[in-house]
Amino acid sequence: MRTLYFNKIHVFQSVRPGDRKTGEELYDEIIQPLKRKHPRLLGSLHILTDKRSFFDILENVVAKEAREEQVFPILHFDMHGNSHGLELTSGEFVSWADLKSYFISISILTNINVLAVMSCCYGAYLVDIIRPSERCPLFAVIGPSHNITFQSASNSFPLFYNTFFDTRSGNEAVRALNAENNGEYSYYNAEFLFIKGCNRYYTDLADENRLQKRIDNIMKEAKIPLDDSKKRQELKDKILDYRPFFERFRTYFFMIDLYPENEKRFPITFEDIIK
Numbered sequence: 001m002r003t004l005y006f007n008k009i010h011v012f013q014s015v016r017p018g019d020r021k022t023g024e025e026l027y028d029e030i031i032q033p034l035k036r037k038h039p040r041l042l043g044s045l046h047i048l049t050d051k052r053s054f055f056d057i058l059e060n061v062v063a064k065e066a067r068e069e070q071v072f073p074i075l076h077f078d079m080h081g082n083s084h085g086l087e088l089t090s091g092e093f094v095s096w097a098d099l100k101s102y103f104i105s106i107s108i109l110t111n112i113n114v115l116a117v118m119s120c121c122y123g124a125y126l127v128d129i130i131r132p133s134e135r136c137p138l139f140a141v142i143g144p145s146h147n148i149t150f151q152s153a154s155n156s157f158p159l160f161y162n163t164f165f166d167t168r169s170g171n172e173a174v175r176a177l178n179a180e181n182n183g184e185y186s187y188y189n190a191e192f193l194f195i196k197g198c199n200r201y202y203t204d205l206a207d208e209n210r211l212q213k214r215i216d217n218i219m220k221e222a223k224i225p226l227d228d229s230k231k232r233q234e235l236k237d238k239i240l241d242y243r244p245f246f247e248r249f250r251t252y253f254f255m256i257d258l259y260p261e262n263e264k265r266f267p268i269t270f271e272d273i274i275k
Contacts, residue, residue, distance in 0.1 A: 003265070004139050004170065005113045006072045008042035009034075009161075010062060013078045014049065014088040020150045022119065023047075023078030030158045034165055042071065050090040051098075058102040066109035073106070074115045078153065081120035100129040103137035111259045112136050112190060117160075118143025119153045124186045132197035132249045140189040142174060148184065156180050191266055194253055198273045202242050211236060246270050 009031050013023025027045040035041050044061070048054045065071035080087040085095035107114050116126055116138050123143025130137060142160075156177050164173035174187045204210065215235045216226060224231055247270075251257055254266040 004115055005110075006074050006115065007040060008044070008065070008071050009074045009076060010057075011043070011045045011076045011078065012054070012057070013045070013047055014054070014086070015079065016087075016089065020154070022150055022153050023076075025154065026076070026078065026119075026157055026161075030161050034161065038165065048088060050088055051092045051094060054088065054094060055098075055102065058099075058106070063102070063106050063109060066106055072110045072113040074117060076117040076119065076157070077123065078119045081118070081122050081125075083122045083125045086120060096126055096129045099126075100137060103129065104135045107137050107139075108135060108255065108258065111262070112139050112255060114138050116141045116143070117157070119148075119157055120144075121147045124188065127188050127193055130190070130193045130197065132194050132201065132253055134253065135255065136190045136194070136253050138190065140170075140187060142177070142185060142187050144184050145186055146184065148181075152181055152184075156185070190254070191268055194250070194268060195272050198246060198249060201245075202273060205242065206240060211239065214239065242273075243270050246273055 011023050011027045011031060013021065015021065015023070024045065024047075027043065031043045031045075035043050046053075046057050046061075048057070062071075062073055062075070066073070077086065085093055085098065087093055103114060103116075114137070118124065118126060118141065120143070122145060124141060124145040126138075126141050126143065159180055160173050160177040163176040164170065167173065170187075174185070177185050215232055218235055219226055219228070219231065226232075250266075250268055254262045254268075256262045256266075
């Protein structure tokens with residue numbers, strides 16, 4: 001895991017009436033003792049009921065602290081979920097897309113120092129908000145790609161956080177998390193997701209049928225005969241020259257234009273994309 005800077009853990013809980021309050025348990029039994037052991041560590045527990053309270057905390061607490069107090073957050077979500085988003089106590093549904101702008105704002109303020117820990121079914125699908133042509137919303141996502149039980153969450157995340165603080169290693173903490181749960185939790189960092197997204201973009205770009213249709217459209221618009229093989233090859237070579245797109249995407253996604261030090265922090269190369 002590349003360097004993640006953080007100094008606060010936010011626990012967000014929004015469960016159904018009658019459910020076990022695993023977010024409160026985690027905060028009281030694990031985060032509070034960690035705060036006492038590590039005096040510089042901050043923590044907050046947020047009991048959410050509806051969308052309005054959820055978005056208000058993201059904007060007026062998490063983002064505001066990042067902007068005014070240089071707080072770098074771990075965001076821990078204890079909720080019900082599916083592959084499209086999160087369910088709140090009110091019964092309202094928050095899609096991954098609903099969260100995207102909040103995460104991007106916080107990520108810009110913290111120089112990509114936002115870790116999302118998803119203690120909810122299908123939480124790993126949060127990665128769907130990440131696009132290589134946009135700003136990076138998260139340093140990494142940790143979560144399952146299927147259903148989990150309250151028992152799994154209750155047993156797993158105390159071990160994750162204790163291992164994280166004992167070893168100072170994110171990789172060790174994720175390994176401990178998966179040792180307890182037969183590998184059901186995934187860890188996706190921004191670099192992996194950027195490479196995957198760029199690779200998918202490049203693969204789509206190079207699809208022969210799509211490529212030829214694109215060349216046809218360009219030539220028709222320019223009133224060039226479709227059977228001009230030399231011009232077709234020139235256009236094909238130009239379209240497939242992906243390197244300028246990659247450099248532009250990388251600079252914008254990893255905020256190198258805002259934080260020049262990210263040039264070395266995220267040393268992705270064009271060769272990583274075309275492997």
